[in-house]
Amino acid sequence: MGRLTRGHWVEAAVFLLIVAVFYGFSFEFNQPIEIYRYGATAWPRVIIGILLIATIGNIWFQYNYGSASQGGIGQTEDEADFSDSGLITRMAAVLITPLVFAWLLKPVGIYFSAPFFIAAIMWLFGERRWKALLIMTVVIYALFIGLFLFILNAPLPQGNVSPFYDFSAWILTMNAKLQGL
């Protein structure tokens, strides 16, 4: 199969899937607009068509030249080497942790989940000293609360499940009392 690798196949499959999904869903809004002859689908379908051509071109290029660089202006990244299973596991954890944090924001709120998130990210970045983890979590959490709650009074997600919601309410009450001093 020429110089195509498994990574190239995955990349091609993902882009072809994007093309198929976006083209398929374009029929959902395929309706005329009275003041505009081309309607709402013309622009996205042109983009999808060109993306399909570019994806096929990319497969052709990778078939012939593998991952070779054409020396584009400003290209600075090396290709990732995901042959190490330990690296894959760690990177998967790094990528999933923020998503879990974001998913928890609605039920748990940011005030309760933030310290755990901060500590988890430091741990995933290689910090293993418990004292440093604890102190820096407190420092970053204090900076965050100080900036967004005490200074900016920003409305942040409080959670909607007890006891997390109660914890957020307690923090906000403390803030209101401190501001009133």
Add this chain to the structure above:
Amino acid sequence: MIENFLAGSAALFGDWFTIGIFVFGVIGGMLFGAIPGVSMLTLAAILLPFTASLEPAQGVMLFAVIYCTGTYGGAITAILFNIPGSAENAPTAFDGYPMTQNGQSGKAVGAAVLCSAIGGMASALVMMAATEPLANWAIQNIGPPEIFALVFFGLAVASSIGARTIWKGWMSVLIGLLIATIGQDPVGGINRYNFGISDLAAGIAFVPAILGFFAVSEIFVQAEKKASGKYKAPKVSMTFPTWMELWMHKIAVGRSIIVGFLCGILPGIGATLAAFMSYGEAVRWSKTPEEFGKGKLEGVISAETANNAATGAAMIPLLALGLPGGALTAMMVVVFQMHDLQPGPLVFMLSPDLIWIVFAAMFYANLAILIIGVVETKTILNLLKIPFQFLAPLILMLAATGAYINRGLVLDVIVMFLAGIMGYLLRRSGFSIPGIVLGLILGIIGEQNFAQGMQMVHYDLVTYFSRPICAILIFAGFVTLGSSVFRAFKAPKQNLQNTDEP
């Protein structure tokens, strides 16, 4: 012009809060530009949602200042770690990093300080003189067809920037354009691609997308480097170049200012092309071209003068025509929009104060590079010693809060992290993040202006392309595309021997 500049200066330094924002922008831009693993774009993305609470002039000025000082700051990481802060600092690393390895990091950083300031100030002066006449001309000559043509040209050029191959450059821009189609269509208000999620009817908000693609993906890239043991701590040394050494490069500085300014005007690539072209010209004109890439001071001088000379020039298409030339200027469009303003010729008529505060701030920001760069670079370099494992959670928390605050939607935080994951995977596969973001921002402008243009000419393509400026820009866009099609089918000369992967 002088009266306006003085009035802008007076407004800039007239109240303590604005001064505070200016100083924050100067130091923040330098710091974020200089800290490995983040860049001025990370700072700009984090600050984007918070500019809503500032005055429009303060918000736009803050971004303009970050642009100037961050471009310089990126040179520090390029020189010390071989990690260019952004694409425009990449040629700085060609000779800057070998100079660090040769124990001359101070000399390289010093040259970057002085040349960035000189290039930036010269560019700011030309920008002040040229932008307003151009904007006045644009009011009479630029309509939706011309703006669409300029977007087309900008995207055609942007597709050749930052990606490993031309094909991936195109795919990056097209992915950005496709993301921009999510939400209501700009003509009929019909919902597109909301996949049953009602919050997506308003489209993908720029702020979470930009935060994800730049700030979050950068954190993931650094996490991978940490995990694979490729992350390197810097060696810091400070010995500035002598005035005589710099004077010997006066021709290189002058040439780089001209190259930088002319390239900087082009939408889509600006400072990046400027730095690469200036470096290339320095090699071409040199009597000892073989010394480039091995630690030659002229290489650093040429790249850094040109990329800062492009910062002022990049403001011309943004302010005169409303078109961003790069990722940071694209974020500036969002700042304008957050205050119900649209960058473009009308801003000169409706908000002249804002424009001159921005111009004055850019001039003084470049002056500040000189003063703070010489006096405080040592201190800034010491801050580079903050371990990245402590910086990463702080940046992620700031980004998450920034994404949420804008619309109060948890969905935006999820979108931001998904964009971060997508950005990380695409970057590691050789795609271009600036290409995606430009596609995202220019996509909406492009579609809107294409539709308006077609309605204006009653769908007659001949009339559309017989407008001279439109025809020239479309022709230039097709020439650019044609040249990249030619390059796309050409065999790559390098790295072929390394491409047979298991």
